[in-house]
């Protein structure tokens with residue numbers, strides 16, 4: 001199932017957001033419940049193209065934004081998607097702030113019947129680190145409270161904490177992991193995903209301040225290995241396997257569609273290629289492929 005932009009407005013202004021400002025300025029009506037229902041019904045009848053990303057994937061659905069929890073008819077929308085796709089795993093991508101409202105989280109837990117996951121982005125271990133990335137003072141406190149509420153009130157929903165790695169977040173990676181281990185010590189209760197940022201939307205516009213090469217991020221991720229080992233479920237998205245330490249390669253997942261990735265000539269004959277992302281296309285355009293280290297038998 002595809003990525004579905006549930007709502008185009010957001011209450012954060014993240015420096016590495018993959019949307020452009022214009023997206024939020026679009027008329028919200030086209031993301032209203034009526035339009036969402038029309039789109040999904042057309043998609044289910046095979047009347048594509050309806051969705052742009054991952055439209056060929058049949059086994060999951062991602063509700064994205066903007067910030068989907070700000071949708072004016074959020075609960076009705078979630079209930080509709082759940083009813084029409086009863087067995088399909090749904091992941092809601094959120095900045096987590098709305099879940100700081102306990103009544104909201106209680107209602108969400110009742111409506112979002114499993115299989116349902118909430119993936120929440122955390123940008124650092126403190127307000128001083130997180131808030132400038134999110135672009136909103138006070139967002140760290142709300143996101144952390146949102147996570148606490150979800151852990152306390154969920155009814156079978158899974159929680160994923162996403163750490164997007166870019167120039168403004170990478171230096172605090174180990175501190176962020178320590179923060180998670182101290183604040184949410186039962187690591188079997190959630191999954192952590194470290195994601196090398198995508199060069200798209202605002203992250204492309206802000207590339208001077210957020211741009212980060214794999215050689216830097218993979219070194220920092222490698223240095224965090226003793227901490228990473230303490231989490232029950234830790235994954236790496238958007239990393240070529242040759243960039244990370246061998247111990248971390250089993251954690252790499254390919255989650256981007258084929259059209260967003262490339263295997264340059266260096267990948268030919270590499271024995272790590274099976275299950276490897278290759279390079280993100282925009283990364284390849286921006287930085288080239290000189291960092292690749294193919295492993296040949």
Ligand code: SF4
Nearest residue numbers: 240242267270276294
């Ligand atoms: S050289 Fe290419 S195929 Fe091999 S690990 Fe690196 S990116 Fe993957």
